[in-house]
Amino acid sequence: MDNGRVKKGINFVNLVDIGDPAAIAAEYERQGADELVFLDITATNQKRQTMKEVVESVSRRVFMPLTVGGGIKSVAQMQLLLKAGADKISLNTAAVVEPQLITKGAQKFGRQCIVVAIDVKKNSATGQYMVFTSGGQHGTGLDALDWAEQAVSLGAGELLVTSMDKDGTKSGFDTELYRELTERVDVPIIASGGAGKLNDFTAVFCKGKVDGALAASVFHYGELTISGVKDTLKKAGVNVR
Numbered sequence: 001m002d003n004g005r006v007k008k009g010i011n012f013v014n015l016v017d018i019g020d021p022a023a024i025a026a027e028y029e030r031q032g033a034d035e036l037v038f039l040d041i042t043a044t045n046q047k048r049q050t051m052k053e054v055v056e057s058v059s060r061r062v063f064m065p066l067t068v069g070g071g072i073k074s075v076a077q078m079q080l081l082l083k084a085g086a087d088k089i090s091l092n093t094a095a096v097v098e099p100q101l102i103t104k105g106a107q108k109f110g111r112q113c114i115v116v117a118i119d120v121k122k123n124s125a126t127g128q129y130m131v132f133t134s135g136g137q138h139g140t141g142l143d144a145l146d147w148a149e150q151a152v153s154l155g156a157g158e159l160l161v162t163s164m165d166k167d168g169t170k171s172g173f174d175t176e177l178y179r180e181l182t183e184r185v186d187v188p189i190i191a192s193g194g195a196g197k198l199n200d201f202t203a204v205f206c207k208g209k210v211d212g213a214l215a216a217s218v219f220h221y222g223e224l225t226i227s228g229v230k231d232t233l234k235k236a237g238v239n240v241r
Helices: 021-031 052-061 075-084 093-097 100-109 144-154 175-184 198-206 226-235
Strands: 006-010 013-019 036-039 066-069 088-091 114-122 129-133 138-143 158-163 189-192 212-214
Touching: 013 021, 021 036, 021 052, 021 226, 036 052, 052 066, 052 075, 066 114, 075 088, 075 100, 088 100, 093 100, 093 129, 093 138, 100 114, 100 144, 114 144, 129 144, 138 144, 144 158, 144 175, 158 175, 175 189, 175 198, 198 212, 198 226
Parallel strands: 036 066, 066 088, 088 114, 114 158, 158 189, 189 212
Antiparallel strands: 006 013, 114 129, 129 138
């Protein structure tokens, strides 16, 4: 999301307008999506709050769970979005800046409601996965696997982990990243970044051992359908709804 519109880019840059969020959400519900994730990718940098109106508009059109994030810095903001129709709150930059915000949200709404989103870039020299914030613009120096463990210990009930290197490239998910993460934490992990073909989904579930896979470009542009992905996963023995 950017200024109330659905956008998509590559490696977090060169954003292209996709369309109206409520209309797109309704189409994905028709196709059988299990969950929608709305991330306001410029909210933190522009120092504004995630659009409450967008959440209200979408929640009137669809009945699947909605995860909403971007620019959320307080329990009060979380409550506002949950009342508007969100089911889960995603924290990214704010969680790094103020880790106790994870705990405050989990204590107030239950840890199943608090998703910590982690944007990850691999250091080509060391092979270490590093955490980036502010829409991928700020390197934190944090090790992604260590931060994932800390976020869970603070109360995160789910992790949404995006490979910035893979984002929008359609070259496949970073299965190594997710396999390492699933060995370190015991909460659901949603893989994001790199979906391009049907077998990419099979690989991230079977090799990465994740609980969910998020994709944007392949669905936004009609290159794949949600039902097609689910059929492929079922044939591979992956338990899907």
